[in-house]
Every structure is written in structure tokens, then in C-alpha cells.
Amino acid sequence: MITALIGILIGTGLSFQTAVNSQLRKFVISPYLASMISFVIGAISLAVIILITGSPLGIGWGFITQQPVWIWLGGVLGVIFLTVNILLFPKLGSVQTAIMPILGQIIMGMLIDNFGWFHSMKESFDIYRLIGIVLVLVGVFFAIAVQEFKSRIEKTQEINPTLWIWRLVGIASGMLMSTQVAINGQLGIVLQSSIQAAFVSFFIGALTLIIVVGVKDRSYTAIRNPIKQKASWWVWLGGFLGAAYVLINIYLVKQVGTGQTVVLVLFGQIAGSLLIQRFGWMNSLKMRIDWIQIGGLMLILAGVIFIRIF
Template sequence: MLAIFIGILAGMGIGLQTAINSRLRHFLGSPFLASLVSFSVGAIALLTVLIISGHPLLLEHSTIVNIPWWAWFGGLLGMIGLTSNVLLFPKLGGVQTAVMPILGQVLMGSLIDTFGWFHSPQADFSFHRLIGLLLVLFGVFTTVVLPHIHSLRNKHVQGLWKWQLAGIIAGMVMAAQTAINGELGRQLHSATYAATISMLGGMLSISLIVLFYKGNFSRLTLAVGKGKPYWIWFGGILGAIYISVGAWLVQIVGTGGTVVLMLCGLISMSLLIDKFGWLGVTKKVVQKIQLLGLFMLLSGVACIHLL
């Protein structure tokens, strides 16, 4: 029960991080620079935790060679998922850019749990698990899609299905990252160490994108000075907590369970931010249909983990 609560809280943290990074992106004028700041701050925070806890920063050669090669690429997959959202937004709009990766995450999480991919704990695809996943998907549809259904009907993009498929694949990549980080944490006996490696990998990957594609690091100074809230620099800490909890939680509830719990927290926090206008976000009316969708999400979580 405690693990479920922690998973939802971590998801709520990533909802806050999204709003914080949105403000940072506004000042920097670049989603890639905002992501670089987020990854860098998260990596520094995790390295600090390792140092304070007395954890050795360098791994022994025998440890490195005994870990599967794919376990080192969680950070790269995280960067791919993040960058995909930036590229998808102009083609799909905000609603579908949110929903398609969610579908991919839920699908991939279920496949990983069912077949035990990436050495993830295997779980039978039972009837109550199926009902729970359907409730989660209906909850996402009710909370995110239904309030904007009219705008979706009016959106016509040539080859739209290709972008929708890309969004689903991006979500599958992010679910794979969760499983991979979980396995790395198991091998290293430290979810924090696994999260640190993932954040450093993401930081290096996004640095290359900024350097060769968008690259003007001097724009970082635009987020400093009068009228720039200090907290826009700390979204990465929430991201670090999210990845650390994910790497730990996978070994307890599986990849699919981790994805669903954090998704529930993410959507809950998003509704709270809209309702109360936290972090400078424009207040929006939370509709009753969205509350119904959130209830369906929570019911799905209960069906999967408590029955």
C-alpha cells in the first residue's frame, strides 16, 4: 500500500515538473535548453545524494561487465521520449501529444509485465488486471480527450496516423526506460545510482542536441534576473525523484504498475494545477467529466493492485 502511495506521489511530482519546465521554457525560448537544465539539475542532485550517503561514484570493472549492455541506455531512451513530445506537439496538438504516449506506456508496460522483458518481474495477465487497464484507459480518455473533443474533430493533418503512431512508440520507449532503470537499480542494488546514470545519460544526449541543432548555451542567462522566479531551476529535482522512485517501484509492482500509478499522480496534479493556477498557470475550470475520469483512473489502479 505504501508503494502505491509513493508511486502516485512521484507522478504528482512529475506533473509539477512539467509546469515548472514550461515556465523555464518560456524564459529560455527553447524546449531543448529547458530539458538540458532539468536533466543537469537532476543529475547534480542525485550525485550529491550519492556523495552524502558515502556511495562510491565509480563502479568496479566486474560490476560493469556483468550488467546487460541495454541497461545503460535508460537515459538515452528518456531523452528520445522527451524530444518526441516536442516534435509531436505541432502536429498533434496538446491533447493527442499527451494521450498517444500514455497509450504507448500502458501498452508497453503490460507487455513487459506479461512477458518479463528486461528482466522485469513477470505477472499473469488476469481478468481483474484487464478490467483495471480498461478503466485506466477510459479514465485517461474521459479526463484528457472528452473535454477537447470538438477541437480534435476540427484538426486535419496530412498523414496524421503516422504522427499518432510515433506518439504511441514514444510512450513505449518511455515505459521501456522505466523497466531498464529498474533492472539497472537491481543490478547495482541502488535505485538512486541507477537514476543517476539515467539522468547523466539524458543530460549528455540533450547536450549534443543543443550543441549541434539548436545550440546557443548563452540563452541560459535569460532565465536569471528580475522577474524570473528561482523555482524554475528546480524542476530537475522532481524529475530525479521520479526516476529514482520508478527504478525502485518496478521491482515491487512491475513496469505496468509503475506506469499506471505515476500516470494517475500526473493527471491528478495536472488537474490541481489547472484548478488553482499554481506556478503561474492560467486557471481553468475542471469539469465534472474530468473528475469522473480521475475516479475511473483510481478505480483502475485499485483493480490492478488491490484485488
């Protein structure tokens, strides 16, 4: 019971991380700078944990050159995922920002499992996975499409095609997240330390964003804006939530296995996004949630269960 609650809470925390980082962006303006702050804080948090546990921070150059290039790309993919979520949140709202990447995660996860990409264990596509993906697609339709068509008909307005472009971007970012999980999992195996693998991923992501901000924004001074404008203290929590998400996932996988961990976390993520959107927490846009959307979300969860457990 306690383990299940922890999984749901960390999934909820992931939804809050997106909301927090989106609010941080309002002060620093640049989505890249907001992502950089989150990654730097997450990397520092993990570094402190590693030092406390007595594990090494550094990795030998010889070891680095012996590994395939893709094994070091998890942090870069994390950068893209986090930055895209910051961009999606004000466009689609909390619920859709959670749903579309979940769809992408499932699609890419099944491809990785079926073909054994990134040295992952092969799991062939079967009838249960087919049922799961159908449930997810139907759930997405009820959670998003039906609601949009209904609102547009009532207001006699045309459907905005731009929103569907952003939704496709969300699906693509979810595919990158599944790829990141597979890559970081393999990195944890070769390093023989999940915590060190998480730190390497965050460190590479932070370094990537520092370079991107320097090239694109050409200034880091906006970091002081939240302090100058007396932003709420919680705008700095995105990095801590990201680091906690990685570490607690490691713990849960050892306790209940990967399948149940994914289901618990995704349930928490969906529940968190509903709460944020319904009550307008973290200064997000407050939107009504109806029974059609809730039914769609439950179908998505059922689909995830079929895909991950059976």
C-alpha cells in the same frame, strides 16, 4: 497513511515538473536546452546524495562492456520522455499531458510483464488486466474525446486532427517511460544500488542532451536568459523534482510494493494535473474542468488499480 501521502505528493510533483520545465522553455526557447538543464540539475542532486552516503560514483569499464547495450539506454529514454512532455504541455494542457503518457505506460507495462522483456519477471495477461485496460480506454474517452466533441459542436468548429497526432506522441512517450523503468530496474539489480542506477540514468541523459544541444542549437548561452529576464526561482526546480521522484519511488517500493506505489503516484499525477489546469499555476493555460473529465479520470485510476494490484 504517511506513506500514501508521500506517494500522492511525489506524483503531484511529477505534474509540476512538466509545468516547470515548460515554463523554463519559454526563457531558453529550445526544448532540448530546457531538458538539458533539468537533467544536469537532477544528476548533480543525485551525485551529492551518493557522495553523502559514501557510495561510489564511477563504474569500471570492464563492468560496462559485460552488460547488454540496452541496459544503459534508460537515460536516453528519459530524455525523450521529458522533452516530449515539454512539447506537449502547451499543445494539450496539463491534464492531457498527464493522461496520454499514462495510457502508454500501461500498454507497454503489460507487454513487458507478459513477455518478460528486459529480464523482467513475467506476469501473464489475465481477466483483471483486461478489465483494467477497458476502464482506462473508457476513461480516456470521457476525459478527452467527449469534452472535445462537445466543445467543437457548441462552437460549430471542426475537430483539429493535429491534436490527435500530439496525443499519439504522448502515448508513445509513456511507452518509453515504462521501458525506462524496466531498464533502470535491471540496472539497479546489476549495480546493487538503486541510487547509483538513478544517477547513471540521469548522467547519461544529461550527457546526451549536452551533445544534442551542441549539435542542434550550437550554443548554450540561452541558459543565462532566465537570470537576465529575472525568471521566477521555481523555473530551476524541474531537475530537483525529477531526482526526488526517482528516489522516493525507490523508498515507496520497499515500503508498500510496486503495485501500490504506481497507483499512489499516478493518482497524485492526475490530481496535480487537474489542479494546474484548473487554477493556471506555473503560468500555464487556465482551463475549466467539468464532471465528465473528472469521471473519466476516476475510471482511469480504477483501471490502473485493476492492472497493478489484482
